[in-house]
Amino acid sequence: MSTFSTSFILRKKRRVFFLLTVFCLLLSVSTKAQLPTAQHIAGKMKIGLNLGNTLEAIGGETAWGAAVTSQRLIDSIKSAGFNTIRLPVAWFTHSDTVTSVIHTAWLARVKQVVDYCIKDSMYVIINAHWDNGWLENRVNAANKATVNKRQQAYWTQIANYFKDYDEHLLFAGANEPNVENATGMSVLLSYHQTFVDAVRATGGNNSSRTLIVQGPSTDIDKTNKLMNTMPVDQIGNRLMLEVHYYTPWNFCGMNGDQSWGKMFYYWGKGNHSTTDVTRNATWGEESEMDRLLGLMKTKFVDKGIPVIIGEYGAFRRKLSPPSDQALHNASIAYYHRYFTKSAMSKGMITFLWDTPGGMMNRSNGAINDPVLLNAIRQGAKDVTTGIAVLKDNAIELYPNPFRSTITLKVTNPDEINRISVFNRIGHQVEVVENSAVTSSLDLCSLLKPDMYIVQVNEKKGTKSFKVLKH
Numbered sequence: 001m002s003t004f005s006t007s008f009i010l011r012k013k014r015r016v017f018f019l020l021t022v023f024c025l026l027l028s029v030s031t032k033a034q035l036p037t038a039q040h041i042a043g044k045m046k047i048g049l050n051l052g053n054t055l056e057a058i059g060g061e062t063a064w065g066a067a068v069t070s071q072r073l074i075d076s077i078k079s080a081g082f083n084t085i086r087l088p089v090a091w092f093t094h095s096d097t098v099t100s101v102i103h104t105a106w107l108a109r110v111k112q113v114v115d116y117c118i119k120d121s122m123y124v125i126i127n128a129h130w131d132n133g134w135l136e137n138r139v140n141a142a143n144k145a146t147v148n149k150r151q152q153a154y155w156t157q158i159a160n161y162f163k164d165y166d167e168h169l170l171f172a173g174a175n176e177p178n179v180e181n182a183t184g185m186s187v188l189l190s191y192h193q194t195f196v197d198a199v200r201a202t203g204g205n206n207s208s209r210t211l212i213v214q215g216p217s218t219d220i221d222k223t224n225k226l227m228n229t230m231p232v233d234q235i236g237n238r239l240m241l242e243v244h245y246y247t248p249w250n251f252c253g254m255n256g257d258q259s260w261g262k263m264f265y266y267w268g269k270g271n272h273s274t275t276d277v278t279r280n281a282t283w284g285e286e287s288e289m290d291r292l293l294g295l296m297k298t299k300f301v302d303k304g305i306p307v308i309i310g311e312y313g314a315f316r317r318k319l320s321p322p323s324d325q326a327l328h329n330a331s332i333a334y335y336h337r338y339f340t341k342s343a344m345s346k347g348m349i350t351f352l353w354d355t356p357g358g359m360m361n362r363s364n365g366a367i368n369d370p371v372l373l374n375a376i377r378q379g380a381k382d383v384t385t386g387i388a389v390l391k392d393n394a395i396e397l398y399p400n401p402f403r404s405t406i407t408l409k410v411t412n413p414d415e416i417n418r419i420s421v422f423n424r425i426g427h428q429v430e431v432v433e434n435s436a437v438t439s440s441l442d443l444c445s446l447l448k449p450d451m452y453i454v455q456v457n458e459k460k461g462t463k464s465f466k467v468l469k470h
Contacts, residue, residue, distance in 0.1 A: 023229070027470045029059060035167040035208040039448045040146040040307040042306035043404030045123055047340065047380050048084035048351035049360070050311060053283025054127035055110060058089035065356035067363040074116040081377050085117050086310060086351045088175065095399050100153035107161050111134040118168055125212065125308075127172035128154060135191060137178045140182050142262060148194045155198040163204040172212035172242060179216030188216060189269040200234055210238050218244040224295040230305065237448070241300050245312040245339065247292065248284025251331075252314040265323055267314070267331040268338060272467075276323050290342055297346040301470065304448035309343055311353040313393055316369075340379025347403055347449055347470040352376060392463050395456055401468040405442040408454065413437045418457045424450060444469055 017189075022333025028099055057064040067073075077085065087110070094106035110126065117124035128151075138147050140342060155173070162169055166269050173195030177188050192213040199206050213231060220243050246252040251264035265279040272280040296307045314335045319325045342351045356362050359369045367373055383403075394411035410416055416437045420432035421444060429447060444452060447469060454465045 010039060034378070035205055035238075035326070037446065038240050039197075039237060039304060039305050040446055041123065041167055041170070041210050042240065042308075042347070042349060043445060044141040045084045045308075045349045046345075047082050047376055048123075048308075048349055049082045050086045050088060050353045051113075051292075052088060052311075052350050052353050052358075054088070054133065055357040055363075056090045056104060058090060058093055058132065058443065061109070065358070069113050069116070070365075071119065072117045073360065073362060073365045074113075074120055074122070077287070077360060078120040078122055080360070080367060080373055081123070081380075084123040084125070084349065084351070086125045086127070086172075087113060087117075089126050091128055091158070092131040092133040092134045092150075095154070100150050102154065102157050107157070112162065114162070114165075114169060118165070121168070123168050123170065123312075125170045125172050126158070127175055127212075127310075129175045135174055139177050139179050139187050139191070141183070141187060144187050144190060148190060151191055151194045152198050155195050155348075156202060159199040159202040159206045161207050163202050167205075167210065170210045170212060171195075172214070174214045175310075176218045176244065177214055179222065179226065182226060185216055188214075189229065189231065196231045196233055196239075208235050208238055210240060212242050212310075214242045214310075218242060218310065220292045220295055224299055237304065240306045240308055241296075242308050242310040243296060245289075245292070245309050245343075246314075247288065247406075248281060251281055251284065251335070262318075265317065265319060265328045265331070268334045271327060271331040271334055273324055273327055275426065279323060286338060286342075289339060293342050293346050293348065296348065297470070301347040301449055304450070307348045309348055309350045312339060312343075312350060313353040316372075329371070333371055336372060337379040337382070339376040340376050341382040343468075344380055344383045344403070351413045375417060392465075395465075396462060397454060397465050397467060400465075401470045402444070404469060405445045406454070406467055406469070408441045408443055410437070410456070413439050415459050416456060417459060419443070419455070420455045421447070422453045422455065423447075423451070 016253045032170070039379060051081050053070065054061055054066040054069060055063040057066065060084065074085070086250070089110055091102055095102045114124055114126065123143055128135065135147055160172065160346050173192055177191070179185055179188050195213070196211055199209065199211060216226050223243050225242070230241070233239055248264060250261050254261075254263045262278060264281040265276065267281045268285055300307050314332055316332050317328065318326055340350055352359070354360055357368070359367065359372050361368050396409040398407055400406065408419065417434050419432040419437060419441070429452070430443060432443075434440060443454065444467070449469045452467050452469065454467055456463045456465075
C-alpha cells in the first residue's frame, strides 16, 4: 500500500473518530439539556411528607429528637402512599460562616438521604430552611447584599454537587421568608433571582431542573397581594411557587390561649361541641380554606405555575374533661382529609409537616398515627371520586377535570384516523396518528393547566370533547 493511501486512511479514521466523539458529546449534552417541565412533574406528584426537625435541626440531624434517617424509614414512607418528600435542610450551621463554604461531610450526608428517596423513585425537594434566620429574618435593604452573596455561594455549591440528578430532585431556594410589604417583596425577589441564576449557571441537568420559590412569609393572603411576578428564568416552565397552610392557627398550632384568641379544639362541619362551645372554631373552616386555596389556583395554577403547599397540618392535643377528646380527634382527621381534597382538587401538591413522634416512627418506619394517614389518603381519593366520565358510544374520556393525564379509551382503535388536542385558541398542541392509536391512551401530560378540546377523527365522522386540566 502506498504512503499516500496509508495517510489517507489514517486521516479518514481520525475524522470518523472525531465525528463520533462530537456526536457522543452532543448526545451527552442533549440528554442533560431538557428535564421535564414543572407542570409535568407536578402532575406526577401525589401526596407529600416533610422530614421535619431532622436535617434542618440546629445542632445536627438528631438534635431535635429524630433518629438517624435510614433507607428503611424512606421505604416505609413510600409504602404509606407518599411519592414526594420535602427535606428541610440547614446549610449555614454546616458551613464556614465567613467564606460560606459548606462542609463536605454535610453535603455527603444530605446526598445520602436524597439517594434513599431516589432509590424508591420518589420526588424529593431540598431547600434552605430557617437555619438561624440567615435569609428569612433578613429580607430587608440593609442585609440584601450580604444575603445575596451567601445565597449565591450556597446554591452554587449545592447545585454543582447534585447537578447530575434527574427530574426527581427539585431545589427550593428558601423556607418562610419574612415579608410584610412591597419593599420586602422586592428584596425577596432579588434573593429568588440569585437562587435561580446560581443554579442555572452550573449547567448540566440544572439548566432545566424545576426550582421552587416561596411567596412572602409563605402566607397565601400576602402572596396573593404582593407577589405579582416570578423570577426571570432562562428556560420556560421550570418554576413552582410554594406557600404554607396552618389556618386557623388557633386549631392547627396554638399551644396556649392568648389575649388575641383562644385555642380551638373542634373544627369543621358536624364537629362542633354543644357543651364545650368556647373551643369551637369561629373562623378558618371549610369555606375559608376553599377561598384561600382558590386564590392560589386563580393567580398561579390556572396560569401554568404549579403550587406546592410545602407545609400544612394540625397537631392533636391531649384534652381533659369536660373537653371532648373523641370529637377533637375527629376534627383533626376531618381537617386533614378536607384540606388534602381541597388543595389537590385545585391542582396543588400537599406536604404534611411531620416531625419526630408524629405520624411516622422515625426509628423503625412504623405508622404511629394510622387515623391521620388514612384521612390524608382518603382526601386524595376523594379528589377522583365522582369525577365525570365523558362518553360517546365506543369512546370514553376520564377523569374530567384531571391533574396529570386524561385517559382516552376506544372500543375500535382501527376505526380512528387521528386524535388531536387543541388549546382554547384553536392551536393543535398534541396529536396521535392512526398507527399509534391503541384501545387506551394517556393524553395531555405535557400541557399546562387550561381548557382543551380533544377531537377524535373516526372513519365515520368526528367527535369533540371539552376537558379541563387543573
